[in-house]
Amino acid sequence: MANQARDARGVEKLDVVADKGYCKGEEIVACEDDDIECQGARTVEHPFGTIKAWMGATHFKMRTLRHVATQMALHVLAYNMRRVIAIIGAPELAKAIAAFLSWIAAIVRAGQAARGPQRPRITT
Numbered sequence: 001m002a003n004q005a006r007d008a009r010g011v012e013k014l015d016v017v018a019d020k021g022y023c024k025g026e027e028i029v030a031c032e033d034d035d036i037e038c039q040g041a042r043t044v045e046h047p048f049g050t051i052k053a054w055m056g057a058t059h060f061k062m063r064t065l066r067h068v069a070t071q072m073a074l075h076v077l078a079y080n081m082r083r084v085i086a087i088i089g090a091p092e093l094a095k096a097i098a099a100f101l102s103w104i105a106a107i108v109r110a111g112q113a114a115r116g117p118q119r120p121r122i123t124t
Helices: 002-009 025-033 047-053 065-088 091-116
Strands: 015-017 038-040
Touching: 047 065, 065 091
Parallel strands: 015 038
Antiparallel strands: none
């Protein structure tokens, strides 16, 4: 597969970032034999290390898979928000969120207009 990628790119040397845990050992050896440099992906480990430190590096506060998944999703969201603020700044993030929300509102309004008038729902 590495040779096909190198040929498709039309280059003599191909640098590949791959997580060695997901690759078969023989694929990595074949890459190295064909002068294709395989580098383990370390960029993924930093966010998880940071999130783990935020969580207290011990355990999740919640129980049950549903609650743990929610807690992890919130940690990842917080991490991503902090990164975006560090990269583009809070004012630009606020503008982007406002633009996104107005886009969603337009889609909702268009969907409501396409369905026509709605009957009032009676709940008991």
